Amino acid sequence: MDRLPPLRLLTTFEAFSRYGSMRLAATRMNVTQPAISQSLKALEAHVGVSLIDRSRKPAELTEAGQILARAVRDGLGQISSALEDVRFLSGHDTSQVTVSCTVGMATYWLMPRLPDFYGQHPDITVNVQAPASDLPNLAPGIDIALRYGTGDWREGVTHKLFDERVCPVGAPAMLDRLRAEGVGLDAAPLIHVRSPHNQHWAGWEDYLRQKGIRRDRLTGQTFDNYVQAAQAVLDGRGLMLGWRSISHRALRDGALREWPEGEINLGTAYYITTSAAPSATAKAFVSWLNGADVASQ
Structure with missing residues (x-):
């Protein structure tokens, strides 16, 4: 670490390498051009090699200069990112x-x-x-953190945002066809959302059990996130469980329709959790x- 040059020399060098001109670097840093030149020479003296080919007009980075420029650019970028993280952690970034x-x-x-x-x-x-x-x-x-569940979390401070309810939803044309053919939820095509990370949302098994509907097979298309599943439902491939907060806009716009008398209350809600x-x-x-x-x- 003792061999590192002063940070001001590195930032000046980074400005020169970025703008390709001592004049532009001086303008951007609000200093004189001789000050830029002196800083670059001081950096070269510290490193012990020539970083800038001054025989060219305009001056260009040498091969060694290009290597150092990449390292300085990456290093300053990492420092900037770390400072942002520190501001977040300390609550000092109020914007x-x-x-x-x-x-x-x-x-x-x-x-x-x-x-x-x-x-x-x-x-x-x-x-x-x-x-x-x-x-x-x-x-x-x-x-x-905005979370769905029963609100029994211990970290931070949690309070309810709104109650949530669930109802099967589907494309209007599909619901009309199923109803016309007399097909109920015991046989309708289903869309599932399942993944190793999806442990806290009710699935079709939970819904059908609460509604008292017996079904021999729960086959159907399966997706690992709600957005993909919703697109499949919009395309008319099956029914999915629609939570009020998530499916409201599509229901309002007529892109989806709820299964008649299908809504249930699982006793769950959306909650807001913040630090103390x-x-x-x-x-x-x-x-x-x-x-x-x-x-x-």
Whole structure:
């Protein structure tokens, strides 16, 4: 580490390598051109090799200079990313909030509503992360977790966002055909969402058991995420379990229709979880979430 040159020399060198001109580098760094030249010579003296071919007009990086330029660019980029992570962890970045939720929740509920948040808070950027697990957890860099279940989580502070209900849904043409042919849920084609990470959402087995419907076979197309399954349903390939928050827009627009008298309440809901001491930005987002109309968009 003692052999590393001063950071100011490296940042000057990176500016020169990026803009390809001492004059442009001086302009971008708001210093004089002689100051740039002196810093570059000091860096060469520290390294012990020529980094810039000054015999060319304009001056160019030597082979050694190109090697160092790549390393400096990557190194400064990693430092910048690390500083962003540190700001997130310490809550010092007051212009951003990071939310973790499932890909279905992000796609069908949260993202369509974000323009309203930006209208109220144009100075805040919302970062949305959709982990592989269907139960997002608070983690370093995560300000808010939106989770589906019964709310019995121990970390952070949790409160209910809205109650959730489930009902089979399908393309209108498919529902009309099934009803015309007298086909019920005991024989209708089903679409499943299953994966090793999907442990907390009810499946067709749970639904049919609660409704008291016996079915010999639960065969049908299977997908590992809700977005792909929803597209298959829109294409008329079968019925899927539709959660109110996720399927609402498609139902409102007529792209999907609910199975008649098919809705059930599993006693589950969507919850907001934050740290015990959320940042002001996170508080602003939670306040907006609590006021968001579940049935809107």
